[in-house]
Amino acid sequence: MAIEVRFSRESDFEQLLEIDNRIWNTATTPAVIKWNSISEYKQRNPEGSQLVALVNGKVAGYLGFHSPTPLDTNQHVLEIDIAVDHHFQGSGVGKSLLSSAEKIFKERGIKKLSLRVLETNSGAISFYQKCGFIEQGKLINEFFIDGKYVNDLLMYRLLE
Incomplete structure (x- = not known):
């Protein structure tokens, strides 16, 4: 299966919205x-603010990616989030997105990727x-979801 990764375009928004809603x-x-x-x-996700993976178009x-803070001293870090349509999970889409992101972000001087899960x-x-990715912290009982407290894990990967 061929996977193409590129920056998001307005023509992707309907499909991206559908993935999020699912x-x-x-x-x-x-x-x-x-x-x-x-x-x-x-409005929330303008063109180019995400990398998209395409399979057969x-x-x-x-x-998705963004700086965790507006501080100049923190601009070497990007916080990411990944979403893969259920039909494509386990088929290499997530790995292709991460691999492409790491290459692009390293070229832009990014030294660390972080995420919350x-x-x-x-x-x-x-x-x-x-x-x-390695766990770098845990926010205990950070959320109350479906009647239960849930921890939020903070994970990172350094880009060498």
């Missing part, structure tokens, strides 16, 4: 993401560990 739930995020319109999605997943999301944690 995959984010109380097992994967502390606040379920539901977009009401493409214009709402576009269809958006299969994305990697719910401790209950064991599939995502396993994926991140396989990709070289």
Whole structure:
């Protein structure tokens, strides 16, 4: 299966919105993401603010990125989030997104990728560990989801 990775375009927004509305739930995020319109999605995720993975021209997943703070002293770090459509999970889409992101971000002087993941999301944690991410902290009882307290794991990977 050929996977193409590139920066997001406005023509991707409908498919990206659909992926978000399908995959984010109380097992994967502390606040379920539901977009009401493409214009709402576009306002929060402008063109080029995500890497998208395409399989046969269809958006299969994305990697979002942003600076964790506006501080100049923190601009070598990017916080990322990854979403892969259920139909493409386990097919290399997530790894392709991460591999492409690391290459692009290293060229831009980024030294560290960080992310947050719910401790209950064991599939995502396993994926991140396989990709070289290490736990750097844990926010205990950070969220109250479906009647239970859930820890939020902080993970990172240094880009050499």
